[in-house]
Amino acid sequence: MKQESNPIFEENSTNSREPGESIAPLGYLPLTGTRPRMEGENRARPGFLSQLVEDFLGAEKSQKEPVLVAVEGHEILVDETSKPLQLNASMIKAEVLRHWVAEPQRQADVIFIGRTREGSAVLALTGNWEYFCDFKTEHLNLLGPDGEQRAPRDVLASHAEGHWQSVHELAEHVANSQDAELKIWLELAGAAVALNNWHRGAAYDPATGQETVVAQAGWSRVNSAGREIFPRTDPAVITAVTATFDGEERILLGQARAWGKNRFSTFAGFIEAGESAENAVQRELLEECNGEVDSLQYLGSQPWPFPRSLMLGYRAEISNPHQVQADGEEIETVRWFTAHELKTAHSSGEIKLPSRASISRMLIENFLGEPLA
Known part of the structure; x- marks a missing residue:
């Protein structure tokens, strides 16, 4: 099943603004968005994240199919132009990813972070690289070409032909750029970092002490009684x-x-x-x-x-x-x-x-x- 169209991302939508056309008196600020986020209803829909995963893993690809990026801490995996690198479905263990989205999870390893300029949903993989990523080898080799010790994230960067860059550095790069697409990617990267930071400290309900699990495609958490907790700013x-x-x-x-x-x-x-x-x-x-x-x-x-x-x-x-x-x-x-x-x-x-x-x-x-x- 293909994603439902979202009118706010249609090319001729009267609600959309070009990146950089901020309504704030200061003008465009890195990490800010220039288009309203209208995904709350989608995120709350049962099976939304599972369907995005299926669309990503599907054999037939189109311009608006979901894309997957890698985020860890305050860093994102980028290509040589500093644009977030899109991981291929062939690099992911399909059944592992399907199993993850099918069960309640305490750790937010996969988060829906928004949409590209063209309207494609963007998923962020936030860790557990050796668990989710298919490195095409039975045993993960953590030694680099010169015998240096590497972390799984470094192996991922090597396989994907990218490098890790802090979102702060990416923001500095965007501040000196006129690349409209990169401004949107920065906004998405900022959302991924903010959500990832929040999930790390939200494993328990602050009011009841109960364990919580990820909900709404990574934008909230719930305890066993159904009480919902949202990110704090x-x-x-x-x-x-x-x-x-x-x-x-x-x-x-x-x-x-x-x-x-x-x-x-x-x-x-x-x-x-x-x-x-x-x-x-x-x-x-x-x-x-x-x-x-x-x-x-x-x-x-x-x-x-x-x-x-x-x-x-x-x-x-x-x-x-x-x-x-x-x-x-x-x-x-x-x-x-x-x-x-x-x-x-x-x-x-x-x-x-x-x-x-x-x-x-x-x-x-x-x-x-x-x-x-």
């Missing part, structure tokens, strides 16, 4: 602090102790229990730089699945620019920059700024009004 605020004084608008950046010398960024922190995002910005700025917020503008958000944050980006104008100071604990130094000073300090190597994959970098470039080289 930790919201955080990240803020570009600005002020106008001495006739020029300036941005305040901080250097955290953990980052090392000369690495500057915007100010961030988690939202506490019972706190609004706006209140979190006010608190964090008072704590980290003694800044008093006069006005606040929301600019966009970015999922950051390392392990499970959602970064809410703001620009805050403060009323006391001459009273700012580092807290001396998290933040070691704070420094005001005009746009010209910041560009000069960055281009000369005097300071280092956040990765282009991060919302922090986008907040800084939003202040500048242009991207940095």
Whole structure:
């Protein structure tokens, strides 16, 4: 049976946006999606994952057949162009995969993570490589060509003619790319990493202590009583602090102790229990730089699945620019920059700024009004 069509992925759908056409004021941010996820009903349908597996293993292939990628921890198996490498059905032990999806499982070895630009379902294999993968040998050889010890994941990479790349590195690559397809692959990789991280810590129901099993194609877990548990996301605020004084608008950046010398960024922190995002910005700025917020503008958000944050980006104008100071604990130094000073300090190597994959970098470039080289 072929997959049912999903109108949101039809070429002429009015709901779809090209990757990079973000509705957020900041524009496209790596790891974010530009099209709504409309798969909840499919994921909840009995037999959905089993049918995807059968379609993947089937002999007849078409453009919209499911594809399988490999994810482990924060890394994904990619080809030489940094696109996630699609595993062939011949590389998988078919009966093992069929058995896995037919029985309740405590470990989320196979997850449905979304769809490609063409509408093909994407499955992520998240480990147990020697169990699922057919390496065409009776005994798995873990010695490399030079006699070095290899892990099963390295054998998989060799057989698939790919290499493992961290999703963070992939995000950095996408930030410097105009490849629309790669942006979608990054979004899918981010979902896979986020779900994989969550499953590792969700083997037991936090309310009852009962064991849980994977449900909804990897997007939830249930205990023996049928109580459903969903992935958790930790919201955080990240803020570009600005002020106008001495006739020029300036941005305040901080250097955290953990980052090392000369690495500057915007100010961030988690939202506490019972706190609004706006209140979190006010608190964090008072704590980290003694800044008093006069006005606040929301600019966009970015999922950051390392392990499970959602970064809410703001620009805050403060009323006391001459009273700012580092807290001396998290933040070691704070420094005001005009746009010209910041560009000069960055281009000369005097300071280092956040990765282009991060919302922090986008907040800084939003202040500048242009991207940095």
